[in-house]
Amino acid sequence: MKTTYIYQTDEALLALFANKKDTEAIKQLFDRYAHLVFAVSFGILEEMHAAKLATIHLFINIMDLADRVAIPNFKSWLYQITRNHCLAQKNLVLDTADFLVHEKLNNTYLQEFEIYQFLKQNHTVSDSFFQKLHSSKEAENIAELFFIHKKSFKEIALLVGKDEFSVRTILYKYRLHLIHEAYEAIVHQKLNHDVR
Amino acid sequence: MMLDKDIAYIMQPSSCLTKEQLNAYALNALEPEELKAVEFHLCSCWFCYDAAHALKQYKIDWSAHLDLEKQFIDEHQQMQNQIIEEDVPNVNIGKQEKPRSFWTSVLIFILLISWLYIFYLLNNTYHFYKY
Numbered sequence: 001m002k003t004t005y006i007y008q009t010d011e012a013l014l015a016l017f018a019n020k021k022d023t024e025a026i027k028q029l030f031d032r033y034a035h036l037v038f039a040v041s042f043g044i045l046e047e048m049h050a051a052k053l054a055t056i057h058l059f060i061n062i063m064d065l066a067d068r069v070a071i072p073n074f075k076s077w078l079y080q081i082t083r084n085h086c087l088a089q090k091n092l093v094l095d096t097a098d099f100l101v102h103e104k105l106n107n108t109y110l111q112e113f114e115i116y117q118f119l120k121q122n123h124t125v126s127d128s129f130f131q132k133l134h135s136s137k138e139a140e141n142i143a144e145l146f147f148i149h150k151k152s153f154k155e156i157a158l159l160v161g162k163d164e165f166s167v168r169t170i171l172y173k174y175r176l177h178l179i180h181e182a183y184e185a186i187v188h189q190k191l192n193h194d195v196r
Numbered sequence: 197m198m199l200d201k202d203i204a205y206i207m208q209p210s211s212c213l214t215k216e217q218l219n220a221y222a223l224n225a226l227e228p229e230e231l232k233a234v235e236f237h238l239c240s241c242w243f244c245y246d247a248a249h250a251l252k253q254y255k256i257d258w259s260a261h262l263d264l265e266k267q268f269i270d271e272h273q274q275m276q277n278q279i280i281e282e283d284v285p286n287v288n289i290g291k292q293e294k295p296r297s298f299w300t301s302v303l304i305f306i307l308l309i310s311w312l313y314i315f316y317l318l319n320n321t322y323h324f325y326k327y
Contacts, residue, residue, distance in 0.1 A: 035215040036247045043250020075212070079243040146239070147206050152228075153235055165249070171239045175206060182203070 010074035018067035026066075030059055033075070037082050044086035054086055139174045146171055210237040213244045222251035 005013065005028040016025040034055055041058075042051035058081060071077050142160060145151045146167075153164045160167070213221070213234060220226045221234050238245045 032212065035218055036212065036243055039218060039247030039251050040243070043246060043253070075243060079246070143206075146235075147202060150232055152231055168235075168238060168245065172242075172245075175239055178203060178206060182207070 011071065014062075014066055014071060014074055017063065026059070026063055029062075029074070033078055034059065037078065040079070040082050041086045044083070045089060050089070054082075054089065058082060058085055139170050139177075142167060142170050143174045210240065212241060213237060213248065218244070218248060218251065219257065221248050223255060223257060 005024060008016070008025070008028070010029060010032070013025040013029050016022045017029075037058055038051050038055045041054040042048065045051050045054065058078075061081075062078075065071075138160070142156055145156050145159065146153075151159070153167050156162075156167045157164045162170075210233070217226070217230070217234055221231075226234060234248075238248060
């Protein structure tokens with residue numbers, strides 16, 4: 001496998017396959033995500049062989065769709081189609097709440113990227129910039145334990161009397177909250193800058 | 197109170213879990229440092245979290261079952277062969293001429309020589325009667 005493919009983004013690899021039918025590009029995507037697709041499928045289908053087949057069929061479908069469908073965020077799209085494919089196999093249908101979560105995920109990935117770019121370009125952002133960010137006391141405590149005191153999910157779960165899944169969900173929501181707040185602050189600051 | 201450097205750290209992008217990391221996480225076999233990195237990523241990625249959560253429930257070493265790449269290549273090859281077979285036009289090209297064998301050519305040559313010889317003889321006989 002060519003080493004240059006390792007540094008390419010998912011979307012660039014997909015474009016390479018769509019435009020030039022470069023199978024090395026699709027192999028690289030397969031290398032990056034096949035195990036995740038397999039594990040998610042396994043979680044839903046609860047059967048090793050069915051999960052393997054689902055993974056292979058999903059990637060073959062991707063090859064078919066690559067030049068016909070515009071995919072701005074490959075990872076979250078892949079997650080969505082994996083879940084949909086497996087739930088459809090089990091004759092289950094995604095409810096609207098799930099769709100909303102996935103819509104939110106798509107937006108979050110894009111916003112996260114923009115915030116990261118902003119932070120990289122503006123090294124002199126003052127501490128006060130993020131002071132407006134507020135969240136629940138419990139979420140802040142858990143976030144502090146995890147991000148600052150470097151405790152594991154298990155340790156935090158024991159400390160706060162919750163299970164690991166809840167701890168992770170709180171951390172995820174806290175991070176999401178930060179992203180939205182920071183994104184709004186950045187957009188606001190950009191608007192002010194443009195007005196001046 | 198979190199400072200902006202902490203928040204910048206929280207928003208740091210991290211790459212998705214590898215096959216080995218996912219397997220080790222499911223089996224609770226990660227070193228503390230690596231566990232930290234894995235859990236940090238799980239906080240931001242639903243895809244990896246869903247995958248890790250699904251495998252952790254079963255706690256089986258599934259890495260041996262992941263010969264997916266080979267299967268994918270086989271299946272892809274099979275699919276391409278099918279496409280090629282479908283693409284070949286099934287046209288009736290009629291009766292094909294078989295290539296002439298060596299002995300047939302020799303036989304034709306002998307027949308031709310003998311025919312010419314007979315013709316020559318007949319011609320000479322005609323002249324003989326004439327005179």
